[in-house]
Amino acid sequence: MPVERLGGFRTGREDEGSEEELRRGLLLTSLDRAVSWARKQSMWPVTFGLACCAIEMMATGAGDYDLSRWGMELFRASPRQADLMIVAGRVSQKMAPVLRTIYDQMPEPKWVISMGVCASAGGMFTNYAVVQGVDTIVPVDVYVPGCPPKPEMLMYGILRLHEKVRTEGTVR
Amino acid sequence: MRPDELAERVRPRYPDVLVARGEAIAVVERDRIREALEELRADQEVRLDFLSDLTAADWPGRAPRFWLSYGMYSMEHRHRLRVKVGLPGEDPRIDSVVPLYPTADWLEREVFDLYGIVFEGHPDLRRILMPEGWEGHPLRKTEELGGVNTRYRGTFVPPVDRRIP
Amino acid sequence: MSDPAHDPRPLRDPAELDDPLSTAEVRQETMVINMGPQHPSTHGVLRLLLELDGETILSCRPIVGYLHTGIEKNTEYRTWQQGVAFVTRADYLSPFFNEVAYCLAVERLLGITAPPRAQVLRVLFCELNRIASHLVWLATAGMELGAISVMLYGFREREQILDLFEAATGLRMNHSYVRIGGVVMDLPGDGLQRVEGLLRMLPGRIGEYETLLSRNPIWLERNVGVGRLPAEDALRWGVTGPILRAAGDPRDVRKDEPYCGYETYEFDVPVREDADCYARFEVRIEEMKQSLRIVEQCVERLREPGPVMIEDPKLRWPAQLEVGPDGIGNSSAYVRHIMEESMEALIHHFKMVTEGIGVPEGEVYQPVESPRGELGYYVVSDGGHRPYRVRIRDPSFVNLQAVPQMMEGGLVADAIAVISSVDPVMGGVDR
Numbered sequence: 001m002p003v004e005r006l007g008g009f010r011t012g013r014e015d016e017g018s019e020e021e022l023r024r025g026l027l028l029t030s031l032d033r034a035v036s037w038a039r040k041q042s043m044w045p046v047t048f049g050l051a052c053c054a055i056e057m058m059a060t061g062a063g064d065y066d067l068s069r070w071g072m073e074l075f076r077a078s079p080r081q082a083d084l085m086i087v088a089g090r091v092s093q094k095m096a097p098v099l100r101t102i103y104d105q106m107p108e109p110k111w112v113i114s115m116g117v118c119a120s121a122g123g124m125f126t127n128y129a130v131v132q133g134v135d136t137i138v139p140v141d142v143y144v145p146g147c148p149p150k151p152e153m154l155m156y157g158i159l160r161l162h163e164k165v166r167t168e169g170t171v172r
Numbered sequence: 173m174r175p176d177e178l179a180e181r182v183r184p185r186y187p188d189v190l191v192a193r194g195e196a197i198a199v200v201e202r203d204r205i206r207e208a209l210e211e212l213r214a215d216q217e218v219r220l221d222f223l224s225d226l227t228a229a230d231w232p233g234r235a236p237r238f239w240l241s242y243g244m245y246s247m248e249h250r251h252r253l254r255v256k257v258g259l260p261g262e263d264p265r266i267d268s269v270v271p272l273y274p275t276a277d278w279l280e281r282e283v284f285d286l287y288g289i290v291f292e293g294h295p296d297l298r299r300i301l302m303p304e305g306w307e308g309h310p311l312r313k314t315e316e317l318g319g320v321n322t323r324y325r326g327t328f329v330p331p332v333d334r335r336i337p
Numbered sequence: 338m339s340d341p342a343h344d345p346r347p348l349r350d351p352a353e354l355d356d357p358l359s360t361a362e363v364r365q366e367t368m369v370i371n372m373g374p375q376h377p378s379t380h381g382v383l384r385l386l387l388e389l390d391g392e393t394i395l396s397c398r399p400i401v402g403y404l405h406t407g408i409e410k411n412t413e414y415r416t417w418q419q420g421v422a423f424v425t426r427a428d429y430l431s432p433f434f435n436e437v438a439y440c441l442a443v444e445r446l447l448g449i450t451a452p453p454r455a456q457v458l459r460v461l462f463c464e465l466n467r468i469a470s471h472l473v474w475l476a477t478a479g480m481e482l483g484a485i486s487v488m489l490y491g492f493r494e495r496e497q498i499l500d501l502f503e504a505a506t507g508l509r510m511n512h513s514y515v516r517i518g519g520v521v522m523d524l525p526g527d528g529l530q531r532v533e534g535l536l537r538m539l540p541g542r543i544g545e546y547e548t549l550l551s552r553n554p555i556w557l558e559r560n561v562g563v564g565r566l567p568a569e570d571a572l573r574w575g576v577t578g579p580i581l582r583a584a585g586d587p588r589d590v591r592k593d594e595p596y597c598g599y600e601t602y603e604f605d606v607p608v609r610e611d612a613d614c615y616a617r618f619e620v621r622i623e624e625m626k627q628s629l630r631i632v633e634q635c636v637e638r639l640r641e642p643g644p645v646m647i648e649d650p651k652l653r654w655p656a657q658l659e660v661g662p663d664g665i666g667n668s669s670a671y672v673r674h675i676m677e678e679s680m681e682a683l684i685h686h687f688k689m690v691t692e693g694i695g696v697p698e699g700e701v702y703q704p705v706e707s708p709r710g711e712l713g714y715y716v717v718s719d720g721g722h723r724p725y726r727v728r729i730r731d732p733s734f735v736n737l738q739a740v741p742q743m744m745e746g747g748l749v750a751d752a753i754a755v756i757s758s759v760d761p762v763m764g765g766v767d768r
């Protein structure tokens with residue numbers, strides 16, 4: 001919010017009310033809200049791109065649909081330094097234990113976005129090889145459908161997750 | 173060489189040869205597969221020196237049941253020949269061609285993994301696409317497509333409408 | 338089942354290395370490191386077991402299968418036309434090639450040919466897809482070797498191409514555009530202008546990449562002399578595509594076994610002699626330029642109108658599709674026709690969509706030249722309405738077998754350069 005300048009020049013100290021203080025840039029809040037706001041402002045995803053959705057995730061991080069506007073362009077390779085896992089792509093039976101291990105290695109608080117129908121529900125591959133939804137393995141916060149979801153759809157999912165983080169409170 | 177010329181060239185030694193849809197296909201008995209591929213490579217007019225694909229198909233109603241298909245290509249003459257071998261259902265074994273064509277390494281492992289055909293003489297025959305310890309050979313026609321039930325590390329997760337909350 | 342770390346094949350002898358500080362001698366042990374399957378630089382879910390002596394790789398065992406999706410088995414349970422939707426997701430960076438190869442194979446089984454305009458559209462989209470795939474390769478290769486801005490530039494160009502794909506097919510990736518008998522829709526009204534816009538913009542951008550990388554000392558240091566694979570070894574391993582062409586062998590399926598009318602287009606196949614990562618880089622950059630040449634020729638041929646799907650009502654896809662604001666779907670004129678005007682058309686549409694077409698018995702192998710090498714489809718039919726066997730001979734699956742030879746004896750950092758120069762797409766490797 002831009003600082004409003006009143007007509008006339010103010011010098012020295014005057015007796016100001018709280019509205020004046022607010023307009024000067026001071027904010028009152030609760031610790032809970034401040035921490036939630038900080039958490040959502042720069043969530044770092046862990047690189048968990050598996051298949052076609054990974055390419056769309058990279059496109060979302062690239063220049064045209066920039067994830068850097070929300071502080072998320074830094075995809076951490078190590079799960080110990082990340083707090084968001086975007087499961088992008090079909091999860092095969094061989095990959096499922098790896099997925100769980102990576103999820104366990106992430107420190108709290110952590111969130112999971114299941115990107116694409118293959119991660120959310122098995123997609124078009126209802127067969128022996130694909131896990132029918134990663135929510136059978138890890139708890140998912142936001143499901144983003146699509147095959148693959150356009151970058152705008154993934155961004156919408158990320159923004160909904162940010163809303164969730166901002167409003168749900170830090171005590172879980 | 174055109175497919176029919178190639179078929180004629182190959183027919184004296186392997187009489188079971190046909191030309192279909194612009195391709196030459198030769199059927200070879202399973203005991204002669206290495207000898208056949210060596211001969212086909214040594215013959216200067218035929219010179220099939222590139223193994224492009226090795227795969228199998230399962231015909232459960234027929235005998236032989238499994239049909240391996242070796243897609244051979246000649247770099248010099250730019251023609252193709254498909255060599256097919258029939259294997260019985262109860263004991264599908266065949267000599268490995270890895271000593272002739274190193275590219276067959278992973279291709280044979282994949283056929284073993286998905287069909288259960290054993291390649292004797294393969295340096296390292298184990299599963300490549302399915303997890304270690306998987307039971308069954310998924311691409312056989314007698315196996316189900318599978319699906320909605322998730323098997324994971326010893327536990328079993330039924331489909332969504334049958335999960336007990 | 339045997340443990341992959343104790344592979345029975347012989348390893349390189351540490352005594353052959355002339356490094357006086359070799360850990361094998363000093364500490365009497367070597368280190369086994371696992372790279373992947375979750376790794377920022379392995380192009381998807383590839384796992385490498387590296388045995389290291391200090392920084393030198395003694396042996397490398399690639400382990401694949403982490404993306405196995407059962408596409409081949411799934412196609413046996415769906416109709417022939419639905420196979421296109423499955424098959425397009427195998428090698429997801431070059432979906433048009435998968436579709437074209439599958440449809441060409443099925444058309445050969447049926448004994449039909451798609452109309453000429455459909456063939457030109459197939460060539461146009463395949464070549465644009467080749468450029469888009471090489472741009473992803475360039476972006477990820479640059480990023481993995483440290484040139485992070487190349488990543489952003491590569492995806493910027495790719496977005497322009499994907500905009501055209503979206504306008505023409507309704508989807509950015511995994512379009513089910515090429516169907517049995519032709520393509521499903523013609524270009525939109527402004528399609529040719531868009532392609533011409535791409536033709537004006539892309540040569541300059543590719544020139545920018547060359548300016549940025551071709552004489553860059555760091556790029557040269559990391560790529561020249563790294564990952565050598567001479568042509569005879571490449572052929573023994575079954576390697577095709579840019580890796581083989583960078584080793585001196587000019588094999589290209591478009592020239593040797595032409596399909597879709599490629600014999601009528603003028604283009605060159607770039608070949609280099611050095612067989613290292615830098616030669617593969619040069620080959621791919623040159624391939625992008627040659628693809629632009631082909632696209633120019635396609636644009637000239639697309640100026641006259643024509644049908645894009647065969648006429649035979651028993652085989653053609655029944656609907657007229659169009660791209661609307663909510664994506665691709667049946668055009669409203671067609672919906673009105675089947676719902677209000679003609680009962681036979683509705684029945685026919687219903688039958689074609691649910692039961693599908695019948696394909697005569699037989700088998701066929703159709704190769705195409707994908708950005709990674711020879712992509713082949715071996716399709717077997719038993720005369721029914723469903724495929725009996727669809728086998729995808731993926732180039733990345735076979736190319737990855739050559740990776741140990743390229744890596745052993747090199748440094749760990751070279752491993753990244755080698756993998757990115759091979760450009761594997763794990764969707765194709767594992768299917």
